[in-house]
Amino acid sequence: MVTHVWESDLADIAALPLTAVDGLSPLPPATRVLTEVLRARGGIRGGGEPGARAE
Amino acid sequence: MSSEQRHTPFRMPGRLFAEVAAGGGSAEAVAFLERAERARRLLLLRTLLDRLGPLPTPLTPAAEAWGALKAAAAAAPGPVDRLLLAPATGGWIAHMLRRVHGTATGPPLWADAGHLCSLAVSASLLAGTEAELRVPLTDGAVCLPSLGLARLPGAERGLTVGRASTARGELRLVGEVSVTVRPVAAPLGTGASTVQDTPSWLPLRTLTHRTPAGSFAIPLDDLDPYRDLDDPLPPARLEEAEAVAWQRSFEEAVGVLAGRDGRGADGSGPGRVDPAAIRSVVPWGRTTVLPPAPPTVQVSASSGDSFGAMVIARPASPLALAETLVHEFQHSKLAALLHLFPLLDDDRVERYYAPWRADPRHLSGLLHGAYAFTGVAGFWRDRLADAPDGRAAEEAGYHFALRRLQSRLVVRTLLTSERLTPQGRALVTGLARTLDGWLREPVPPSAVGRARTAAALHRTEWRLRNVVPVADPASAPDTPRLRPDRASWPDVRTHAFAARPTTPRTADEHLAAGRPAAALARYADALAADPTEPHTLAGWIVAHAALEPGRTARRMLARPELLQPLPSG
Numbered sequence: 105m106v107t108h109v110w111e112s113d114l115a116d117i118a119a120l121p122l123t124a125v126d127g128l129s130p131l132p133p134a135t136r137v138l139t140e141v142l143r144a145r146g147g148i149r150g151g152g153e154p155g156a157r158a159e
Numbered sequence: 160m161s162s163e164q165r166h167t168p169f170r171m172p173g174r175l176f177a178e179v180a181a182g183g184g185s186a187e188a189v190a191f192l193e194r195a196e197r198a199r200r201l202l203l204l205r206t207l208l209d210r211l212g213p214l215p216t217p218l219t220p221a222a223e224a225w226g227a228l229k230a231a232a233a234a235a236p237g238p239v240d241r242l243l244l245a246p247a248t249g250g251w252i253a254h255m256l257r258r259v260h261g262t263a264t265g266p267p268l269w270a271d272a273g274h275l276c277s278l279a280v281s282a283s284l285l286a287g288t289e290a291e292l293r294v295p296l297t298d299g300a301v302c303l304p305s306l307g308l309a310r311l312p313g314a315e316r317g318l319t320v321g322r323a324s325t326a327r328g329e330l331r332l333v334g335e336v337s338v339t340v341r342p343v344a345a346p347l348g349t350g351a352s353t354v355q356d357t358p359s360w361l362p363l364r365t366l367t368h369r370t371p372a373g374s375f376a377i378p379l380d381d382l383d384p385y386r387d388l389d390d391p392l393p394p395a396r397l398e399e400a401e402a403v404a405w406q407r408s409f410e411e412a413v414g415v416l417a418g419r420d421g422r423g424a425d426g427s428g429p430g431r432v433d434p435a436a437i438r439s440v441v442p443w444g445r446t447t448v449l450p451p452a453p454p455t456v457q458v459s460a461s462s463g464d465s466f467g468a469m470v471i472a473r474p475a476s477p478l479a480l481a482e483t484l485v486h487e488f489q490h491s492k493l494a495a496l497l498h499l500f501p502l503l504d505d506d507r508v509e510r511y512y513a514p515w516r517a518d519p520r521h522l523s524g525l526l527h528g529a530y531a532f533t534g535v536a537g538f539w540r541d542r543l544a545d546a547p548d549g550r551a552a553e554e555a556g557y558h559f560a561l562r563r564l565q566s567r568l569v570v571r572t573l574l575t576s577e578r579l580t581p582q583g584r585a586l587v588t589g590l591a592r593t594l595d596g597w598l599r600e601p602v603p604p605s606a607v608g609r610a611r612t613a614a615a616l617h618r619t620e621w622r623l624r625n626v627v628p629v630a631d632p633a634s635a636p637d638t639p640r641l642r643p644d645r646a647s648w649p650d651v652r653t654h655a656f657a658a659r660p661t662t663p664r665t666a667d668e669h670l671a672a673g674r675p676a677a678a679l680a681r682y683a684d685a686l687a688a689d690p691t692e693p694h695t696l697a698g699w700i701v702a703h704a705a706l707e708p709g710r711t712a713r714r715m716l717a718r719p720e721l722l723q724p725l726p727s728g
Contacts, residue, residue: 108172108173109170109171109172109173110170110171110173110176110499110500110582110585111168111169111170111171112168112169112170112171112195112499112500113168113500113501114168114169114195114198114199114202114498114499115166115167115168115169115198115202116166116167116168116169116170116195116198117166117198117201117202118169118194118195118197118198120198120201121232121236121240122201122228122229122232122236122239122240122243123229123232123233123236125201125204125205125208125229126205126208126229128201128202128205129205130205130206130208130209131202131203131205131206136501137199137202137203137498138203138206138256140463140497140498141203141253141256141257141464142256142257142260142262143262144257144262144263145257145388145389145462
């Protein structure tokens with residue numbers, strides 16, 4: 105059975121124009137989206153094996 | 160209450176989630192993910208703008224640059240929105256957030272942060288508005304995202320400050336010298352006379368993808384400093400012939416993806432990608448046509464910060480490029496889904512076997528690999544259906560059989576990890592369903608044999624190189640104790656086993672040809688000189704198990720690290 109809908113913790117602001125960004129509040133530090141971005145990661149020059157990589 | 164908290168959360172229809180969970184995704188599903196990416200990017204941009212404001216800078220202050228960008232967005236919402244959604248803009252926003260948080264490095268902070276001024280200049284040029292901004296120059300050049308690179312000929316090296324003025328789509332850049340240019344990108348493969356490189360302007364080239372619905376321009380980005388996974392890079396300008404080679408390779412890869420009957424053209428099934436959904440290709444590792452490109456992709460990469468972008472070292476084979484387009488877009492889809500939903504509770508300890516890696520992976524990496532290689536399996540399934548001759552069927556059948564087997568193994572590890580969220584379990588269950596269906600599909604028996612052998616060889620060598628021999632049956636085989644002296648090693652067998660050897664000579668070739676006895680004797684000879692060499696020992700173990708299948712062989716393959724070398728054969 106397919107679940108009817110999956111609800112995200114991300115606010116649906118996709119329809120907001122770019123000019124309205126000022127009206128948003130900055131993400132709180134502990135927000136899931138932000139903590140994931142802030143995790144350190146390596147560039148492709150960082151070494152490792154040849155082949156496919158994803159960060 | 161913050162304004163975004165007043166917005167309703169994203170609600171992903173179950174049927175779209177199911178499409179993505181199956182390893183594919185219709186245009187509607189991909190558009191949904193991209194809409195969520197836009198929302199995420201607006202929130203991250205807002206968060207970043209707050210942090211940029213107080214930073215000291217010799218450039219135009221962030222608030223003023225943002226004002227110029229907003230004025231352009233008001234005048235031309237579409238083009239400026241596309242600039243915001245460009246993968247490299249996402250890369251910059253994420254990199255800057257890490258920089259101000261202390262988890263990334265780069266040039267002086269004001270120069271990194273000053274990319275906002277460059278974005279504002281691009282926005283102004285795209286919208287035809289007027290603006291004047293002080294921008295960071297590196298060796299006298301400034302990247303104008305989505306447009307190209309403006310240069311002051313003869314300017315001093317290093318970081319300096321330039322003054323950029325825009326009006327009616329024209330740029331005047333002033334430093335020690337000044338230039339005036341009309342920045343436009345340069346489409347490849349259109350047959351029309353394209354914009355040429357000049358001392359003052361390097362246009363962003365775009366790959367042209369033609370469809371019945373029209374042409375799509377996909378940036379071939381060798382200029383933007385934020386086109387890699389994190390730290391900024393200098394430009395690596397392709398010579399014209401290499402750019403033309405990219406367009407040709409891309410067109411051929413698109414032809415491969417469409418398939419013989421065109422059923423892959425919409426990109427909706429597992430293992431397919433709509434080329435129009437690719438947002439940029441970042442050429443890697445070569446800027447000239449010579450020496451000739453290797454047949455396979457030596458490096459490819461992608462980042463969740465840059466939806467739809469893929470870093471690729473160009474291969475000579477369009478088949479290899481097509482496979483990589485599918486592989487990297489799988490990563491983009493999964494990253495976007497991860498932005499919508501926590502799919503697993505990952506402690507990020509690298510302890511798991513991934514059949515496509517030399518090193519142990521954490522759970523997130525395992526999930527990414529399973530999702531990407533399920534797509535790769537689907538890609539080869541289509542190629543098997545399209546195979547024009549027996550040789551092509553052998554190769555496609557091998558890759559299909561290998562990747563469905565390896566992906567299913569990893570899916571099992573994920574399902575038994577007890578770390579999946581409800582959404583994560585739904586996703587991985589969807590993958591399992593796809594793979595289980597594929598595992599029942601017919602593949603040429605010799606290709607299946609080589610795939611099973613190659614899978615066993617990789618896992619065996621991985622354990623010999625990475626796992627501490629612990630004769631404790633209670634310890635879980637999925638989470639072994641890892642050797643402190645483990646190091647990277649080259650996987651030379653996965654691709655080598657794709658073709659059926661006609662005149663086998665080496666031990667591996669005999670094994671690939673289905674002659675384990677001949678292989679075993681050669682492995683034993685080699686082990687006489689070095690009894691613990693993991694590559695050879697892995698071959699010996701797999702050949703021995705093929706000759707004497709049974710309980711002992713299964714135990715040997717399950718925990719090869721427990722074996723003492725037996726070089727006598």
